[in-house]
Amino acid sequence: MLTRRQFIIGSTALIAGAAGTGGYAWFIEPHWLEVVGVPMLVRNLPGELEGATLAHLTDIHVGENVSDAYVLDTFATVAAAxxxxxxxxxxxxxxHPDVIEQAKRIYSELPHGRLATLAVLGNHDYxxxxxxxxxxxxxxxxxxSLGIRVLSNEVVSVAxxxxAGMDDLWARRFDAQATLAGLDPAAAMLALSHNPDxxxxxxxxxxxxxxxxGHTHGGQVRPPFMAPPRLPVQNRRYTSGEFELSGNRQMYIGRGVGHLALQTRFLVRPEVTLFELGSA
Ligand SMILES: [Fe+2]
Structure with missing residues (x-):
């Protein structure tokens, strides 16, 4: 039987714990960027790209919920690489109605790659x-206009x-067949596609x-030792990280830089991925 004193101490600890967890998920983790290094082995990689660095950002969600200052800090981290x-x-x-003006302002600070700066759109961009x-x-x-080349079901050569940049699935614009029709099977290739499904x-x-x-944000919030309960994909395997797929394909799903709706992340830190290219 709990005494009144034990009850008050226990309740206070529980409330403090919940408040601490909430504070962490609100104030700390959404802006606690992790830079993840991943080797990317590519068949027929041109010699010029051996050892090159490819920075992958996804789901930045410039808008009313993600701090501009945090996005600019993230860009500075990318530039340093x-x-x-x-x-x-x-x-x-x-x-939001003025998001294009905001995007112009913020993306004018996106660091450009030495060879190329490319993007594809996601559902929120529609x-x-x-x-x-x-x-x-x-x-x-x-x-x-800012030098960020947006690919909509088209292929560009970078050295x-x-x-191959695919347009978005949920916007009903995805078309792999049309995009890949002109691909040279003997040359190195890489695809960008927002939605892992x-x-x-x-x-x-x-x-x-x-x-x-990208697209999943890694679930954005994950209970300890469990899979994230909210994933906007049909294939529930597709959380985040690296996946082996059929047909000699590999997929990497970044956890995203920004967040949606509430400024909350828990056990799913935001991510920028730095791939080091090498020959497969
Ligand atoms: Fe997203």
Whole structure:
């Protein structure tokens, strides 16, 4: 039987614990960026890219919920790595009526890769209902004007590495088959696709290599020792990190830089990934 004193001490400890956890999830972890280094072995990699650094950012969600100062600090961290290639795999923004002006201001500070600075859009970049094509076109034009090349189902060559940028699945614009139609099977290749579920769809024939993705935020909040309960994907394997896929494909899902809705992360720190390219 608890005494009144034991009850008060126990209750106070519980409340303090909950408040401490909440404070951590609100004030600390959402801005506690982890820079993750990952080797990326690529078949037929051009010699010029041996040892090159590719910085992967995803789900930055510039908007009303993510601190501009935190995003700019993140960009400074990326700049310090002197990346050869910078890629952003979607959800660059979280929609509000003035988000394009805000995006212009913030993305003017995105460090550029020595060789290329590329992006694909995510569902949040398509505005309300993930379907505002005019909004996405304006955002694309704004980013392009800053030297950030937005790929919409198209392939560019970066020093001989073919980079295939897929448009977004939930915006109903994803088309692997059309994107990959002109791919040279004998040359190195890499794909950018916001939503990892897109890797399970048809159309990837002829593509062998890495797919860089995001969208899940790693679940954003995860109870200790458990899988994240909220994942916006059909394939529940796709949390975050590296996955071996069929057809000699590998996927890497970044945990994201920003967050959605509430400024909360718990046991899923935000991430920037620095890939070091090498020959497979
Ligand atoms: Fe996102």
């Amino acid at each position: 002197n990346p050869d290639i910078v890629v952003v795999t979607g959800d660059l923004t979280a929609y 505005g309300v209902g993930w379907s505002d094509v005019d909004h996405a076109a304006k955002l694309t034009a704004a980013l392009d 001989g590495l073919q980079v 897109s890797a399970d769809l048809e159309g990837w024939d002829g593509f062998e290599g890495w797919i860089l993705s």
